[in-house]
Amino acid sequence: MKGLKIKKLSKAMNGLKIVEQVTANFLPGRITALIGPNGAGKTTLFHLITSELKVDKGEIVYGDETITNLPPYLVARKGVGRLFQDIRVFGNMTAFENVATACYGPCFETPWFPFFNLKRMKSINNDIRERAFHWLNFVDLAEKKDHPAASLSYGQQKLLAIARLLAGGFSLLLLDEPTAGLNPVMIKNVLRLLEKIITEDRSKTVILVEHNMGVVNEVADWVYFMNEGRIAFFGRTDHVLGDKEVREIYLGL
Numbered sequence: 023m024k025g026l027k028i029k030k031l032s033k034a035m036n037g038l039k040i041v042e043q044v045t046a047n048f049l050p051g052r053i054t055a056l057i058g059p060n061g062a063g064k065t066t067l068f069h070l071i072t073s074e075l076k077v078d079k080g081e082i083v084y085g086d087e088t089i090t091n092l093p094p095y096l097v098a099r100k101g102v103g104r105l106f107q108d109i110r111v112f113g114n115m116t117a118f119e120n121v122a123t124a125c126y127g128p129c130f131e132t133p134w135f136p137f138f139n140l141k142r143m144k145s146i147n148n149d150i151r152e153r154a155f156h157w158l159n160f161v162d163l164a165e166k167k168d169h170p171a172a173s174l175s176y177g178q179q180k181l182l183a184i185a186r187l188l189a190g191g192f193s194l195l196l197l198d199e200p201t202a203g204l205n206p207v208m209i210k211n212v213l214r215l216l217e218k219i220i221t222e223d224r225s226k227t228v229i230l231v232e233h234n235m236g237v238v239n240e241v242a243d244w245v246y247f248m249n250e251g252r253i254a255f256f257g258r259t260d261h262v263l264g265d266k267e268v269r270e271i272y273l274g275l
């Protein structure tokens with residue numbers, strides 16, 4: 023089972039230290055929350071892990087492989103998947119098509135593969151179809167399979183984006199504010215879904231960037247508190263959320 027280790031990671035932009043000497047460990051089978059005020063560097067840390075931004079200094083190790091500054095498509099192939107702060111689904115494709123296109127296929131080693139492997143193509147297509155239905159069902163969107171993604175509610179689009187991540191077979195899930203902008207009922211749905219993901223597959227590692235402390239309290243096992251680019255505090259959820267400094271800096275209490 024693969025965990026994520028971040029070692030002394032630093033990133034400056036325009037002369038500003040955005041991420042500074044961040045060291046953190048994320049364990050498989052666990053949901054770890056990354057919290058902190060606006061501008062703390064949480065999303066930037068995700069950009070660094072997925073290589074959308076280049077690391078200045080430090081190391082990122084997933085499982086036993088160093089993934090620091092690999093091209094983003096190779097980081098994705100190592101199992102690193104990301105849910106963006108703004109949802110990114112294909113609005114004019116149906117919910118089913120959105121998930122089907124995210125299914126990781128073993129084929130297409132060459133462009134002419136489909137022409138010479140018709141039989142195998144058929145079985146691959148059936149397999150993808152089955153898997154797409156499975157994940158749509160998993161996030162409770164089976165009824166919406168033929169609806170264009172753009173016609174779904176904001177919350178349903180988030181569920182769809184999560185279904186795409188699951189269909190992609192990623193083992194490390196970087197979730198940037200999955201409950202932001204959702205109504206309380208939908209927040210509950212997402213919470214149940216996160217718990218289901220981790221209990222059904224203990225090899226998955228989930229990192230959750232979240233501003234809603236109720237959500238963190240309910241699903242996170244461990245919490246990193248980030249402030250001004252640094253990890254200021256780390257510990258068990260109740261311990262971090264109960265800390266005086268965290269409450270003062272972040273919760274304004």
Ligand SMILES: Nc1ncnc2c1ncn2[C@@H]1O[C@H](COP(=O)(O)OP(=O)(O)OP(=O)(O)O)[C@@H](O)[C@H]1O
Pocket residue numbers: 035036040058059060061062063064065066067
């Ligand atoms: N491309 C960039 N160039 C310069 N500075 C940037 C760039 N992107 C982000 N920043 C700065 O980096 C800091 C950290 O931003 P980041 O988006 O990582 O914060 P965050 O913790 O995700 O905040 P939020 O909770 O509001 O999403 C902010 O001060 C932001 O203005």
Ligand SMILES: [Mg+2]
Pocket residue numbers: 064065066107198
């Ligand atoms: Mg952010």
